[in-house]
Amino acid sequence: MEQHVRVGLLGCGTVGEAFAELLVERSPAIESVTGISLELARIAVRDPGRPRSSKLDPELFTGNTDDVVKAEDIDIVVELIGGTKPVGELVMAALKAGKPVVTANKELVGSAGPELFAAAEQAGVDFFFEAAAVAAVPILRPLRESLLAEDVTRVAGIVNGTTNYILTRMMADGLGFGEVLAKAQELGLAEPDATADIEGADAASKAAILASLAFNQSVVAHNVTREGITGLEPEDFELAAQFGYVIKLLAVAERFPDGPDGIGSVGAQVFPALVERDHPLATVRDSFNAVFVTTSAAGELMFYGHGAGPRPSASSILGDVVSAADHLRRGTHRRVPVGPPAVMRPTQELVHSYYIRTEVNEAPGVLSEVTGVFGRHGVSIRKVDQQGSESQARVVFITFPATEHALHSALEELRGLGHVRDVGRVLRIYK
């Protein structure tokens, strides 16, 4: 069954241009394997007059998005503008015009996913966004298809390349956060304004997408509580290493079997965590990303690869385009997961073990006073490590699992103790 498919592109920036070039480069091979001939038919940009890649026909460019979104002769729309405005309306218009849409826009899918899924389902067309989760890493398709019959209980990922690069360097070289960030910016591995990365907003969008697909319940980015990596100090990396851990920024989404009508509740967080040195996630270095999935029958799975970069993203987008084109030719589409809005479990009820670095004035009985406070709040101590001495000691506690609520009320009380000079860093321990 031969099929000619005309692809319309919205946006031709870093990712859009890489995608356009890859489509042109790969389409003969795609045709020979699948019988589908992909034609890059039109490209809408803000400024059609700007010079573009010499590999792209200048005739393709237009300044009018309607030429892509509403045009009769466009079969599939690929959105690579980014952001939510005006992109949300453009994507909605394309879906309503009966066109399958492929996007890499995590901000859009992470915030407005449920409405777009519903619109696609109503129009009976594909809405694909593999590159919005972990760029080149095929994780959404396995979740949507291979693991559809599974009971997924947790998804934990290193889903931001910039922060993983920074943490890898801080861990390996013992440098401070600011220094490494500046270096990453110099190398083009962090944006000039890296806020969305280092404060975890980017990871939160991806956590929402992953949770929605893993649990078949709609989670949006503002359901995800988050903590970034800006406060981490070299000392934390040293101590982590002493205890056998590395520090990673994780997006963690978990499903709990309670909650109404058996679908369970969902907890979703982004935080820097201690990860055991031997855990597969600990070995994910530099700007690589990975998602670790826990299921009841398959057990533990991990998906690893480039979580950013124009060509890796383009590869993933093109994979989605070929799938959408194949579905068009078969007159079918993939059901978009439109689960009900998730019942979120309050963060205060989520359970972790913790690493707590404190500064205390050493005096007889201080340690027992401090552990007593933890105990009263239901936080049991698994390990204590005291360094320094005399009047000034640094004490690190590793706890058994306890709720965030228990932890915070214990810390609150600790702050009131005269001998505790500083309740320093608290890090969750990934288990």
Add this chain to the structure above:
Amino acid sequence: MEQHVRVGLLGCGTVGEAFAELLVERSPAIESVTGISLELARIAVRDPGRPRSSKLDPELFTGNTDDVVKAEDIDIVVELIGGTKPVGELVMAALKAGKPVVTANKELVGSAGPELFAAAEQAGVDFFFEAAAVAAVPILRPLRESLLAEDVTRVAGIVNGTTNYILTRMMADGLGFGEVLAKAQELGLAEPDATADIEGADAASKAAILASLAFNQSVVAHNVTREGITGLEPEDFELAAQFGYVIKLLAVAERFPDGPDGIGSVGAQVFPALVERDHPLATVRDSFNAVFVTTSAAGELMFYGHGAGPRPSASSILGDVVSAADHLRRGTHRRVPVGPPAVMRPTQELVHSYYIRTEVNEAPGVLSEVTGVFGRHGVSIRKVDQQGSESQARVVFITFPATEHALHSALEELRGLGHVRDVGRVLRIYK
């Protein structure tokens, strides 16, 4: 769109029973998510009189495979008998009767894949075999779908859990092969007859499956040259560690851009290899498996999880069944890759770096004589490490990349040198 699908099962042994139980356990959840209600309708076994799991209705069992393969009221056939006879005919009969087939049978797919793919394509039905590659790890679907538009250049995997367990223990505990094998057998992690695992035949079947899907060319198990792990000695693990490596049994399939009409030629091998300690594959421990995929645009990807075990396998099989059921309801099927038979590149032309452990009688000029032999055959030496002394020395060479032919002719000549007492172990170095 609701759909009731009747599943017929061939075989109810270790994996079959786990699959049957999982289907019964998960079908309410599958129905609520997908609208597809799966019914386990019939189970054919050798001895229907044998006692079975109490979770399975005894009425389902039959001793006649025709009741599954040819029955009007069976929509999908799941084959979990294993082996190639009479299973090849049963699967063929089911496909010809227009029934989609799901199997976990690597031996069958690895040897008779191409004919079965063709039969499925002709019948216009699905033929799925995700669990035949790396059990629970979703690797075939990403290769067939997400990476369909990609230029995959290499697939390298740890695809046998038994041997990975043995190698992990030999590496960690410094024990000998026989001792660890016996322990693995005691723990049920190796079969009483572990030949197919330890000599690489099982990995070769999986290499054939992975290569066929990655490169869209038919590779069968007997195209794969293989070397097992029986000859490895504790000393090799020690030396590997000194050089910064671990030892893993790898299945490696590579595509070369030469070859006729641009599709390139394929090299496929199974061998124990030195893998850099920091490489993601090195961190795959015990009976876990992983496949590392190299592509031109997406870069490096890795898929990790349980490569064996009844429940992990059942999970993967059930995922395939749900996909096949979804396709039935949409009146479609997934094109089965029926690439042309691969042009195999002769093993002698494949290129690796090597680790070579030799025993020499130390005498002035011996080292230069030996490196001279390597040099004459086009094998350049990157590192030499000499231990022991006086008359008896052990010399380890690490080479630069060279063809297997060059290596073997060098070794041949070395064996003729008086001062070389033993050209011991040769291991390829994974790069």
